[in-house]
Structure formats: structure tokens, C-alpha cells
Amino acid sequence: MKKEIVVAIGALLILPVFSIAYEQNEPNNDFNSAILLKEEAKGTVSFEDAKDFYKFYVAKGIEMRIEVEADNDVDLYLYNPEKKGVAYSCNExxxxxxxxADETGYWYAEVVANRGESDYRITLNLLAPQNDAGYDGDAGDKILKAFPIFPMEPVDNTPGRGTEGMLSPPGDEEDWYLFSVCKGQTIEITVNPT
Incomplete structure (x- = not known):
């Protein structure tokens, strides 16, 4: 009888320790406890803690790029603000x-363990639709990919005649343009944030 009581008390004392350690490691195991993702986060999933949830606010029309690099096999799932699955990636x-995004609100990403414990890094990039300098798309991010512009031509938003562009860090931190000038001309460039 004494032995059974001691074993029962010992079990009761050990259970809270495992529970506390588990919650401190990975509290983001469902939609309600999803961690706010701001560009990048690191985590661990395993058979005991099989999934991690992240949330991030996205406006309608914005492109989301979510990447996960892991040291073991994981899967990635994307959920809309109604918590319905809309996309997944199941590589290694x-x-x-x-x-x-087809609606505005908090979107969710879920990282799921596939083959045991895995350390991972999740990265989020949000890119707005862009029409840099009148072109249909984002201006190049290197000098060799610069968009030609024509500053002395009328501004009519045809390619090269537009006057607006957009940067969307962290995925889009630079826009390069090229233009012709004659010897002796003064170059004046004004950038106004909007």
C-alpha cells in the first residue's frame, strides 16, 4: 500500500514538470496560440510536438511568399482568415x-513534422503588385537588370515613362533604372516616399 502511494505521488509530481517544459518550448500548437510572424522565425517540431502555427496580417491582392528550410522532413500548410486550407508544400x-491573398485578414502557416525532430527556419515575404516606372512588374534588383527610363518624355505610364515605383522589403529592397544623358547635362533625382 505504501509503495503504491509513493509511486502515485511521484507520478503526480513529474507530470507538471513535463507539461511546463513542453509548453515553454512550443506554445504555438494550434490556431489560437499561433505566433505572430514578422519576416522570420525559428522553431522545432517532432513527433511529440508535431506542428507549429504562425499568423500574419495580409491585405487582399498582396502576394505571400512563405519558405521553410529544415534539417529533416517537414511540410508547410497555408490557411486563410477563416482557417481553411488553401495551399501546401510537401517536399523534404x-x-x-x-x-x-484573396481577402484581408490574419493568414496562418503551419509547419508539420514528418520524420521525427526537425529544427527549421520559416521566412515570410509580402510583395505588393508593382508597376515600376510604367512597366508591368518590379524593376530589377541588380544593375544588370535595370529598367530603362526616359525622363524627358511625357509621363503617360507607358513602359519607361512612369514616375512611380514601389519597394517591399525584405524581399524587394532595391530598384535599378538606367537612362541616357549628354555630356554637360545636370542630373537631378528626387525621390518622394508615398
Whole structure:
């Protein structure tokens, strides 16, 4: 009888320790406890803690690029603000989802363990639709990919005649343009944030 009581008390004392350690490691195991993702986060999933949830606010029309790099096999799932699955990636060590938001609100990403414990890094890039300098798309991010512009031509938003552009860090931090000038001309460039 004494032995059974001691074993029961010992079990009761050990259970809270495991519970506390488990919650401190990974509190983001469902939609309600999803961690706010701001560009990048690191985590661990395993058979005991099989999934991690992240949330992020996205406006309608914005393109989401979510990537997960892991040291073991994981899967990545994307959920809309109604918590319904809309996309997934089931590769091995690198997962990637590109999706344009069809509604505004908090979207969710879920990282799921496939083959035991895995350390991972999740990255989020949000890219707005762009029409840099009148072109249909984002101006190049390197000098060799610069968009030609024509500053002395009428501004009519045809390619090269537009006057607006957009940067969307962290995925889009630079826009390069090229233009012709004659010897002796003065170059004046004004950038106004909007």
C-alpha cells in the first residue's frame, strides 16, 4: 500500500514538470496560440510536438511568399482568415508557398513534422503588385537588370515613362533604372516616399 502511494505521488509530481517544459518550448500548437510572424522565425517540431502555427496580417491582392528550410522532413500548410486550407508544400528539406491573398485578414502557416525532430527556419515575404516606372512588374534588383527610363518624355505610364515605383522589403529592397544623358547635362533625382 505504501509503495503504491509513493509511486502515485511521484507520478503526480513529474507530470507538471513535463507539461511546463513542453509548453515553454512550443506554445504555438494550434490556431489560437499561433505566433505572430514578422519576416522570420525559428522553431522545432517532432513527433511529440508535431506542428507549429504562425499568423500574419495580409491585405487582399498582396502576394505571400512563405519558405521553410529544415534539417529533416517537414511540410508547410497555408490557411486563410477563416482557417481553411488553401495551399501546401510537401517536399523534404525546403518548403515553399507563393499565394496571392484573396481577402484581408490574419493568414496562418503551419509547419508539420514528418520524420521525427526537425529544427527549421520559416521566412515570410509580402510583395505588393508593382508597376515600376510604367512597366508591368518590379524593376530589377541588380544593375544588370535595370529598367530603362526616359525622363524627358511625357509621363503617360507607358513602359519607361512612369514616375512611380514601389519597394517591399525584405524581399524587394532595391530598384535599378538606367537612362541616357549628354555630356554637360545636370542630373537631378528626387525621390518622394508615398
Amino acid at each position: 528539406f525546403f518548403e515553399n508557398i507563393i499565394y496571392e
